[in-house]
Amino acid sequence: MMEKKKLLGEERRTKLLHILQTSEQPVTGSELSQITNVSRQVIVGDITLLKARNEPIIATSQGYMYLQTGNTQKPERTIACQHDPSRAQEELFLLVDIGITVKDVKIEHPVYGDLTASIMVSSRKEVQQFLTKVTATNASFLSELTSGIHLHTLSASSEELLDEAENALKNAGILVD
Template sequence: MKEEGKKILGEDRREKLLSLLQESHSPITGSELAKKTGVSRQVIVGDINLLKARNIPIMATSQGYLYIRPAQDNFLIEKTIVCSHSRSQTKEELNILVDHGITVKNVAIEHPIYGDLTASLMVSNRKEVEHFLNKVKLTNSSLLADLTSGIHLHTLAAPSNEAIEKAEKELKAAGILVDEN
């Protein structure tokens, strides 16, 4: 195998990228991957897209690229919830969820022009929530919920229904969870 930082070409580089992503249990930034393969971040973006076109389960998150493994036994329950809140309550919402052992897989909205829009979040703890919110602030980005007056959906993954029910109760008390009635 070639040394870190030496330029790795074409298919060898894509194999190296896939290997690095599969070995990691946390996201890896495009810049880190570029440094390890001796190419630019833009080359990495192209390589990732080529790998995705082969149906390799790679997801771009706010923390970097993540290889998606098949569902593990510790996350048996998935549920989609509807939330509505101000931008200033985003941190509170996400922290409530992760504090109950929940992974917030994504955020989705129904846009009047584009239809359903979904973005990956993959936040599981307060550190990842903080990283996501700092990135939003640093890039001066809009949240998807900004486009729909705060109304959005989250797909959650949790170890139990009880964890989701407790989080929903806390979100409801905070005025964040949209009541189904």
């Protein structure tokens, strides 16, 4: 049986960049490590180097994504919400069911200042994967550090959908005015 070739340094980073740029779905560090025949930790270091070169790579709960740039920019809006952790699924399902992509969650920490984490969920399946990962890792929601207050960057195909999302969150008692 032939052993897979380990990709080295710049050749590996070029391969990683190509994979991320051509993938329509997030790619996990484990998948990238299998493709390049290196450890997941090496992949984390490579991604850090690529980000330092201003490559628009983000880490989401589903894996790494390359943010495509171009003239197809969708409308975005930042909203403020407040709820306890038991309503996270309700909030996210409400948004994705309208056709919203929840890009991130942000809080203002009293010591560290602004903290932002990428979520990038746009379907119930992605929400479920995100929440399963939170539970499986026994992680806390960022909003637990701020009495449930947090911001989300929302993206949609139209301003009308963003308006609809805000109204739905307001009706659910989640939106902070």
